[in-house]
Structure formats: C-alpha cells, structure tokens
Amino acid sequence: DQQVKQNSPSLSVQEGRISILNCDYTNSMFDYFLWYKKYPAEGPTFLISISSIKDKNEDGRFTVFLNKSAKHLSLHIVPSQPGDSAVYFCAVYMFSGGYNKLIFGAGTRLAVHP
Amino acid sequence: DGGITQSPKYLFRKEGQNVTLSCEQNLNHDAMYWYRQDPGQGLRLIYYSQIVNDFQKGDIAEGYSVSREKKESFPLTVTSAQKNPTAFYLCASSPGNIQYFGAGTRLSVL
Numbered sequence: 175d176q177q178v179k180q181n182s183p184s185l186s187v188q189e190g191r192i193s194i195l196n197c198d199y200t201n202s203m204f205d206y207f208l209w210y211k212k213y214p215a216e217g218p219t220f221l222i223s224i225s226s227i228k229d230k231n232e233d234g235r236f237t238v239f240l241n242k243s244a245k246h247l248s249l250h251i252v253p254s255q256p257g258d259s260a261v262y263f264c265a266v267y268m269f270s271g272g273y274n275k276l277i278f279g280a281g282t283r284l285a286v287h288p
Numbered sequence: 289d290g291g292i293t294q295s296p297k298y299l300f301r302k303e304g305q306n307v308t309l310s311c312e313q314n315l316n317h318d319a320m321y322w323y324r325q326d327p328g329q330g331l332r333l334i335y336y337s338q339i340v341n342d343f344q345k346g347d348i349a350e351g352y353s354v355s356r357e358k359k360e361s362f363p364l365t366v367t368s369a370q371k372n373p374t375a376f377y378l379c380a381s382s383p384g385n386i387q388y389f390g391a392g393t394r395l396s397v398l
C-alpha cells in the first residue's frame with residue numbers, strides 16, 4: 175500500500191514555462207516533506223523541503239507548496255530549463271520504531287524541451 | 289571533498305554468488321541507509337543504521353545483509369538468497385531529516 179503517490183509518471187514542459195509536479199500522501203501524521211532530483215545512473219540530489227508548520231517554501235526557481243487538508247504537495251519550477259530534465263521524487267520523513275526513515279514516491283520524469 | 293562514495297559503479301553476479309557493495313562517507317553522519325531502485329519505481333529501503341554496531345531491516349531486507357563496524361562504512365552484501373538482485377543500489381547518509389546519496393552501484397546477474 176503506497177503511502178506516497180506520484181500519479182504522473184512523466185511531464186513534458188516547454189523551456190521558460192512553469193513545471194508543476196504533484197505528490198499525494200496518505201498519513202496525516204507525516205510532518206516533513208522533501209523533493210529530490212535524479213539524473214540517470216546517478217544518486218538523487220536533495221532539492222527542497224518543507225515542514226508541516228509551513229504551507230510554502232521557496233529556493234530560487236523552486237517552490238514547494240503543502241496542502242495539509244488535502245494531503246498534497248507540489249513542486250513548482252519557474253522558469254523551467256533544459257537542465258531541469260530529470261526524475262523528481264517526492265519523499266516523506268517518518269519516525270517509526272525508534273528510527274527515522276524516508277518513504278519515496280515512484281517519481282515523475284520531467285522533460286523540458288526548447 | 290566531503291561526500292559518499294559507492295563502489296564499484298557496475299557489478300556482475302554469478303548464480304549462487306554473494307557480492308558486497310561498498311559505501312563510505314566522510315561527512316561524519318551517524319545514520320546510513322541502503323536503497324534499491326527498480327525501473328519505474330521509487331527507492332525502497334533495504335537496511336538502515338542509526339549508529340555504529342546497530343542496524344535495522346527496512347522494507348525489503350530478505351536476501352541482503354549489512355554490517356556497521358565503523359561510522360564511515362556501511363557495506364551491503366547481496367546473498368545468493370536474493371533471487372532477483374538486478375537493480376540500481378543507492379547508499380545514503382544523514383545528519384537528520386535530509387539524506388544525501390552516493391552515485392549508486394548497478395548490479396546485474398550473469
């Protein structure tokens with residue numbers, strides 16, 4: 175049973191436009207959320223995070239929005255650039271059995287074309 | 289340079305063979321993790337360790353083993369009991385909420 179869902183396996187966006195990647199989660203107790211970016215044959219790179227006490231966090235071209243009532247978060251990239259083409263993973267931080275771990279979604283492949 | 293080093297980058301396993309994937313970090317992080325990624329899927333947690341000499345099974349630990357004898361090192365052994373080992377393996381370390389990943393090892397079966 176997936177606790178973190180990224181329902182769009184792929185997204186294609188024109189260079190300069192906005193990219194919006196979505197993520198849904200099932201457990202209202204989750205309180206820390208992260209986005210990672212991954213290029214082929216490389217490890218994921220941390221991009222941006224948000225705590226449940228906030229509903230928005232910005233870092234340059236990247237903004238993450240959190241809607242706790244809908245159990246939904248989204249990553250906005252403005253403006254999109256060809257170098258943003260990668261797989262984006264949503265992850266939630268979970269404290270379980272005395273240990274901390276991340277639960278990842280399946281990822282969304284973003285293609286930014288000229 | 290601080291970071292997480294995984295080796296080898298590519299590894300081939302013969303039938304019935306155990307293989308060990310290396311993960312070393314010089315970030316002084318207490319926590320270390322091993323994940324497996326299959327095509328079209330997210331990362332699934334194999335094992336994790338919060339401190340030296342302690343580790344816990346993740347969601348898909350069967351057929352794998354780990355050790356944590358040093359803070360810097362968290363090797364993963366893929367045993368012959370793992371019937372479908374072909375995947376991309378990722379090691380991570382963390383000082384807290386954010387995990388930082390190595391470049392990965394791609395394991396294939398001959």
